[in-house]
Amino acid sequence: xxxxxxxxxxxxxxxxxxxxxxxxxxxxxxxxxxxxxxxxxxxxxxxxxxxxxxxxxxxxxxxxxxxxxxxxxxxxxxxxxxxxxxxxxxxxxxxxxxxxxxxxxxxxxxxxxxxxxxxxxxxxxxxxxxxxxxxxxxxxxxxxxxxxxxxxxxxxxxxxxxxxxxxx
Numbered sequence: 001x002x003x004x005x006x007x008x009x010x011x012x013x014x015x016x017x018x019x020x021x022x023x024x025x026x027x028x029x030x031x032x033x034x035x036x037x038x039x040x041x042x043x044x045x046x047x048x049x050x051x052x053x054x055x056x057x058x059x060x061x062x063x064x065x066x067x068x069x070x071x072x073x074x075x076x077x078x079x080x081x082x083x084x085x086x087x088x089x090x091x092x093x094x095x096x097x098x099x100x101x102x103x104x105x106x107x108x109x110x111x112x113x114x115x116x117x118x119x120x121x122x123x124x125x126x127x128x129x130x131x132x133x134x135x136x137x138x139x140x141x142x143x144x145x146x147x148x149x150x151x152x153x154x155x156x157x158x159x160x161x162x163x164x165x166x167x168x
Contacts, residue, residue, distance in 0.1 A: 016168040022062050022126070022166035023053040023102045028075055032095050032154035034144040041150075047092035049154050052130060053102025055116055058166070063126060066166040067133040070094075077162055083160075085095030087138070093133060097144040097152060098127050120147060 002112060026048050033043035076085040076092065087094060100123065104112035118126070127146055134141045144150045 020037065022055060022058045023068065024070065024164045025051040026070060026073070026075075026162050026164060028157045028160035029095075030155040030157045032152070034095065034097055034142075035151040036145045036148045038102065041072075041145050042095050042097075044093035044095045044142050046090065046157070048087055048094050049152070050094060050096045051099040051102060052096055052127060053099050054118040054126045055103055056118045056122065058122070058126055060126060060129050062166045063130045063133055066164065067130060067137065067150055069164060071134070071137055073162070073164070075162065085129075093140065093142065094138065095142040095144075096131050096134065097150065098123065098126075098146045123147060 010143055013099050023024055025156070027050075029044070029049045030047040030049060031043070031045050032047075034041050048070065070093075072086045074086050074089075075083050076090050078084040100114060100117040101112070103117040105116060106112045117123075131141055131143055144152070
């Protein structure tokens with residue numbers, strides 16, 4: 001019965017007109033850092049903490065639009081207190097953390113499944129291209145460690161948090 005139900009769900013997912021895209025959760029931060037095995041792998045002061053989830057259907061070409069959207073997204077305050085400045089405008093820093101759980105399906109049962117999350121052989125090249133494009137655009141980019149159990153700490157500025165997905 002469970003196998004039949006899962007098969008039906010997968011058929012729906014693959015026949016559905018829903019457009020799935022690379023997903024990010026971005027947070028405006030005063031500071032953030034990632035630690036793996038008590039070693040800091042990335043740390044920033046004012047800027048953006050970006051959690052990046054890669055979908056099984058994402059492609060390398062999907063990164064460019066999302067990178068530019070994030071870097072030019074006007075979510076930092078101007079002199080009047082309005083969100084009119086981008087990360088580029090404020091010369092902010094960026095910390096990118098891979099997070100496959102962004103594609104966790106929590107609709108069935110009490111444990112999420114990660115069927116829609118890209119496996120490492122798909123996700124790593126996309127993650128690395130994303131990070132490389134950010135580096136090409138603004139210079140320094142801090143990162144976590146792909147696939148590692150990471151401790152992420154931050155001071156959220158606002159709080160200001162958005163979910164951005166790539167254009168498909």
